[in-house]
Amino acid sequence: MRALSASDLLRAWDLGLTQRPIERALTLLATTRPETPLDDLARLSIGQRDAGLLSLREQNFGPQLVCLANCTSCGERLELSFTVADLRVAPDVAAPTELSVTVDDYEVEFRLPDSLALLAVADSRNVIAARALLLERCLKRVRKGDEPWAAGELPRSVLDAVVERMAQADPQADVQLALSCPLCGHEWQTAFDIVSFVWTEINGWAYRTLHDVHTLAAAYGWSEGEILGLSASRRQAYLEMIQR
Ligand SMILES: [Zn+2]
Numbered sequence: 589m590r591a592l593s594a595s596d597l598l599r600a601w602d603l604g605l606t607q608r609p610i611e612r613a614l615t616l617l618a619t620t621r622p623e624t625p626l627d628d629l630a631r632l633s634i635g636q637r638d639a640g641l642l643s644l645r646e647q648n649f650g651p652q653l654v655c656l657a658n659c660t661s662c663g664e665r666l667e668l669s670f671t672v673a674d675l676r677v678a679p680d681v682a683a684p685t686e687l688s689v690t691v692d693d694y695e696v697e698f699r700l701p702d703s704l705a706l707l708a709v710a711d712s713r714n715v716i717a718a719r720a721l722l723l724e725r726c727l728k729r730v731r732k733g734d735e736p737w738a739a740g741e742l743p744r745s746v747l748d749a750v751v752e753r754m755a756q757a758d759p760q761a762d763v764q765l766a767l768s769c770p771l772c773g774h775e776w777q778t779a780f781d782i783v784s785f786v787w788t789e790i791n792g793w794a795y796r797t798l799h800d801v802h803t804l805a806a807a808y809g810w811s812e813g814e815i816l817g818l819s820a821s822r823r824q825a826y827l828e829m830i831q832r
Contacts, residue, residue, distance in 0.1 A: 589620055591647045594797060594816045601794040604787065610706045613637055613783045616790070620644050630707075633683040633700040635760030638782045639676065645786050646672040649793070655785065657767060661774035666767065675780060677759045684757050689749045694742065696750055697729040700758050723747060726754070800827060 592600075600619040604612040617629050617640045632640070645653075651672045658665055688697045705725045712718035727750070730737045755762060763780040800823055801815045807830045815823065 589643045589647050592619060592644075594820070595813070597648065597790065598794055598797065598816065601790050604790075608707075608710055609783045609787065610703050610710055612787055613641060614703055616641060616644055616786065620647075630703040633702055633758045633761065634706070635700075635758035636683055637703060638763070639760050641782050641786050642672050642675055645789070649789060653785070657778065659769035659772060659774055660776050662769060662772040664769055664771040666769065668765070668767070670765075675763050675782070677763060687753055687757055689746070689753050691746045691749045693733045694737065694746045695729075695731045696727060696742070696746060698727045698750055698754075700754055701726055701761075723750065726750075803827060803830060 596619055600615050604615045607615060614626065614629055614637075617632075617637060618624070618626055620640065620643070621629065629637070652669070653672065653675075654667060654669050656665060656667055683700055685699055686697065687699065688695065690696075701722055705722055708725060709718040709721045712721065724739045727739045730739050730742065763782065764777045765780050766775070766777055768775040797816075801812050804810055804815045804823065804826055805812065808826070818826075
């Protein structure tokens with residue numbers, strides 16, 4: 589994956605501004621893979637999607653990440669520094685499309701959640717209902733003994749086994765950071781939201797870039813396209829000349 593041009597990244601940001609996070613992730617991925625149909629990107633497992641977003645982050649903003657968190661025990665503000673490699677939990681290989689578990693007499697065949705499945709439940713206000721609906725959408729064949737069985741009638745233990753198998757098959761979909769507080773020694777885990785992290789960075793970058801365009805356009809009379817066509821280092825050099 590190559591670094592995107594400033595124009596391409598700004599176009600993705602522009603589109604993503606009015607989108608929901610699941611759609612934003614697809615917009616960003618589509619910008620890095622213009623040759624892949626959007627429908628195919630939407631059918632990637634969430635782990636594959638997130639691996640693609642990590643590559644986008646690394647190619648465009650480098651491998652080092654910094655974010656802030658508050659200690660869940662004493663409230664101390666922590667600055668966390670890590671690398672994209674720390675967040676990669678699995679090689680970027682195709683996740684299995686057919687999965688199954690057998691618990692007692694129940695046999696369930698299912699697939700991993702993808703962006704289409706997440707979008708289908710995105711408007712649900714009830715988290716528990718949305719999870720159940722998402723799970724149901726991913727089930728392909730449910731049997732008890734030799735008989736077909738209703739997905740909604742599966743016992744908790746079977747559903748737990750399905751969720752566990754999904755997590756094993758697509759570990760990149762749920763990245764957990766192990767944190768410890770230097771002040772009070774408290775240790776805890778927290779989920780790292782790749783989509784939100786990458787979007788927040790791109791949003792900040794877009795506003796800084798547009799501000800630079802504004803400054804250069806006002807000083808030199810160049811168009812937005814001309815300014816974005818300059819490399820980042822040349823833009824920076826001109827900005828420094830204006831400020832002298
Ligand atoms: Zn603490």
